Amino acid sequence: MISQDSLINFALESLGLPDSTEADIAPLSKRGSGRTFFRFRWSPQDSAIIIHYDPERIENTYYADIAVFLTKRLIPVPRIIRHDPSKCIILMEDMGNIDLWSYRQKDWEIKRTLYQKTLVAAYRLHNIQEDLSCSDIRLMEGFNAALYEWEHKYFLEHFVKGICNIDIEPKMMAAIKNELHQLVKRLMKAPPCLVHRDLQSQNVMIMDEKPFFIDFQGMRTGCAFYDLASLINDPYVYFSDEEIEELLSFYYVLSGAALDWDAFRSFFWEASIQRLMQALGAYGFLSLKLGLVEFLRHIPGGQNNIIRASTYVQNIPMLSQLLLECKGKTETISP
Template sequence: MYCFMSTIDPGPPPQLIQLILSYLKDGQSTTEFDLRVMPLAQDGSTRRYFRVYSTNKDSFIAVDAHKTGGDPKTLSAPNQNQTFHYLACHLLERGFPVPRILQHSSDFNFYLLCDLGEVTLCSKVLENGHKNKKSTLELYQKALDLLFKLQTEALINFEHSWCYAGSVYDRNLILENELNYFLKAFVKGYLKLTVSPKSESRLQAEFQSLADEALLAPGDFFLYRDFQSKNLMLKDKMLYLIDFQGARSGPFYYDLASLLNDPYTQLLQTQREQLLSYYYKQLCNRYPKSAPDNDTFTFFFHLYSLVRTLQTLGAFAFLTRQGRKHFQSYMAPALENFHHYLARLSSSLKLDTLVELSHRLYEQNLNVKKRSP
């Protein structure tokens, strides 16, 4: 018996239902079983997730990813779904905690994953609250341990040809997918602010300068690109990695900045500093001769924190205008991060136009929580 537990969601497509049934029937002497399928929240993805319960197997996750896929036979490069599959297999082989792929369609547009539950690092930290500082720090230290291991070991036997959206963190990605994404999607698209041609020209020069500085950091590490609290599942006191299909090689600062400046959990500044020190000690222990000095480490952390924050604001603006309005609530803490890191960089880098723009946002007292997309 098949039962879909929602009156709002249209339910899984026929291709996914067939994949589910095929998996449940595999190795079974009977083809009769109760089946319940429940839709899960999409959050920022176009993929649709369903939790499947049956009488003959443990619960698992069914994924409709046809919007991020395509026909592999007509593509010269891997699509997002294929990249996810390649990386999941690679990371699992290297001993990293990722959801096991139980079955997938031939075109990778539909697949089944083992069920990691519903608890993320984000939900656990918010449940603990800032009063339970010890528990929060311990969870984040565990996340930093996993991140450091990932950054320093996951490139072993890594094939850059697996990457669907670029194999390295390069200038074009910084300029177009981080800095100008903020300008186009957040400043112009969401806030509807006008930027004069003269100011935009100066802003582009400053973006070029930021990219130049960012590329001075060593780039031979595994870069997850979205290592944040909602992409870390917590099951049986162990953290698991999800949504890693944007991975490539790049500087270790980016993912470190992503995690510690995460607007979803809004760590206190004192907590960030403690965790940053914790990570830096690991770095110095691993690379005693080549680790950057503390000033260099801090500078690049501030730089990548600014770059990542601008990308985050662009993403929140884009998703909000796509109808996912809950992302508006995260814009205010992201803007606080923007002002915080810009202030720390403006004395060593010439970012006058970006500072002027930050003043416009502050002086106009833009309440991003109440704006309409």
């Protein structure tokens, strides 16, 4: 582990500040993915964020270059001040402590405005149209059938079996796998674009009433509906059916979608099933395998959202039955 003195020296040098500058450094809550975060402050008004990352998580080595790529294309992300790959340190703009999640209890009029601004930024990301093979940017492998299927296994292993302690009998498992295979085939028909991959409320910082994306190291090509599901069917924030429809309609009009509205909605709810399986699998893995039991409290929101989504998706009767069985098994779970 690198010393805090080394991090301070790195920041002072990067900012062109004298060694005699009175500065302090404070660790921030851990965001995971093999990274540690610090707030470096050299005056009451001036601060920056330091990230020290584990390069074994290959996506961590992509973060700074992706940030520069997005900044050049006017996608709102923190500005990279300096990146030293040899030391695995990034110094970047401090976006403060207020994220989109912080507004979860606010009146709909306030939330709606911020979410619409976030959807505008998401659309700009999804609408980047260039040949990425000709750029220097490195990305994780794009969404494909194998990645979607990996998320299914993640859900079945760490949530259905790990959290709910359900052993699915072979005939039912075969039926569920067939339903999920068909779901993947439908999602693969959605137009491909760049996606954030984890566009939930805690990965959108709010500064001066404007959204800024963070934690985009997993950005890749995929389906825009996966991002929409991550944001609008976020287990951390409750939306009524009417609010979901309003936000989804806002993006639909904004994007000038070539799809008709019914097809657009179908893609959204199917992507919501996919995304929420990934999220529930993650809650199981993080709580049971890594001991991060605080993630257990997000299970009810994730389950409620995926059960609601299942009512909008046809041809998944066995999966829907499993989701209801899981709900019954987790009613007594608490962190």
